[in-house]
Amino acid sequence: MSRTYAYWICQLGGWAGYAVMRITLISFFQPITWERAASYAVLVVAGVLYTHLYRYAAKRRGWMQMSLGQLAPRVVGATLGVAALLYLTVDGMGRYVLELDLYEEIDSQTGMLLASVVNGWILLMLWSLIYFGVHYFWNYRRAEVDKWKLEAQAETARLKALKLQLNPHFFFNSLNSVRALIAEDPDRAQRMVTRLARLLRSTLQADDMKTVSLEEELSTVRTYLALEKVRFEDRLRHRIEVDDEARSHPVPFMLVQTLVENGIKHGVACCQEGGVITVGGTVVDEALHICVTNPGTLDTEEGGTGLDNARERLQLLFGTEASLTVENADAETVSATAVLPVRAVPEPPVVQGEASVLARD
Structure with missing residues (x-):
């Protein structure tokens, strides 16, 4: 399975699974109408779209090559922004298109905004942890593969050199x-x-x-x-x-x-x-x-x-x-x-203690 194919399976499956979990929990307290189901469909689409754009921006700006200290503040800021955008999209579609108040259990607009953004931020931080964790694990595996490939190439070069001489x-x-x-x-x-x-x-x-x-x-x-x-x-x-x-x-x-x-x-x-x-x-x-x-x-x-x-x-x-x-x-x-x-001086030479003999032909 290619990495791109696996990424889209995780994206669609993850957001769809999250929406199904939310609908299942809500169904214990109130009936599920088609408007509410549609709002969660909007959540899935917006979640996939915004996290994909977030991933694209992170790759373009080279976040994958940054240290943890450099990456952490950028992820925190970016996920807060995406969480706010996700809230505005889902709330706007629910209020003005589906004519549904998704946050009727919260008394104030401020409380609704804070609760939604914080919940979205926690969700996106979890998304970031999984995504960057998988990416760094893959880089580690690739580095290990390159290391073994280098060993194989070094051995191949030695054998080719030996074949050349003999x-x-x-x-x-x-x-x-x-x-x-x-x-x-x-x-x-x-x-x-x-x-x-x-x-x-x-x-x-x-x-x-x-x-x-x-x-x-x-x-x-x-x-x-x-x-x-x-x-x-x-x-x-x-x-x-x-x-x-x-x-x-x-x-x-x-x-x-x-x-x-x-x-x-x-x-x-x-x-x-x-x-x-x-x-x-x-x-x-x-x-x-x-x-x-x-x-x-x-x-x-x-x-x-x-x-x-x-x-x-x-x-x-x-x-x-x-x-x-x-x-x-x-x-x-x-x-x-x-x-x-230029690198540091390497290991001791292949043949130690043996001076070069120049041609005296």
Whole structure:
């Protein structure tokens, strides 16, 4: 059942049930005429209409995102206004259309007004308590679902990263490159094996990590680039130009590596002369900007599931404050830019106590 369908069932059923209860109570003391029954039909229609308008105004003004301290006075004031409007509508229809005095048991007009408005206010406060309570409960459930979805996405990203590192093409190319280096340059071959082991270990140890510092992410990127350098040789060149201020801020694990991998796969690998992968990072207006550029154009660029997964993880971690865009920086360069809000320094890095080994090819 959709939330909209459930809302209208509760609206109509709740107000109709309230009217039936009132009619049943009154029937013990006096006969029910068609005019009095019609007045309660007016009550049902007016109640549904005014509470729906009240709900609409609350949603438009963002009351659902307010704290309890901000919400309470607004609800009290709004329900008093709606209660007065409800009284005027029902009383006006009863007196001037149905020619029925609904409040003949009350001696004074003032007493009639106060009793009716207070009763209506109590009823609408109960309505508000149910409505906002259900809404906040639903938000809590949705937050829990998003939390578990984030966990699933983080695990998916880890498995995709592992698959990337261990797919036959990448893995066997790396092993073949190392094998060729054993006779030519044993020291360099040993470093390649160390880098491959480090990349595999950092991926496997990332089970519970949602974010790492940008500095730690750059360490993984350098290791990945060093391995790809063996395969592409002089066709692959890279620059890392990240401000010191940006290095301590958290990013989703493997985010930058995904952008770099995408740039190599759809940029450098597609250009006969290769090209330069540039990784930039800076903090601007309380937001961390990470930009990865590669040769090529969007006519040949294919984002694929890697970028889609990165976008969804950014959305789950940082909401609408984060974004990931891919565009032509110029006629020969494509840039992928991730923007995410500045947060506190994240958990300890995935691999502790291990310094990054820069490529020494």
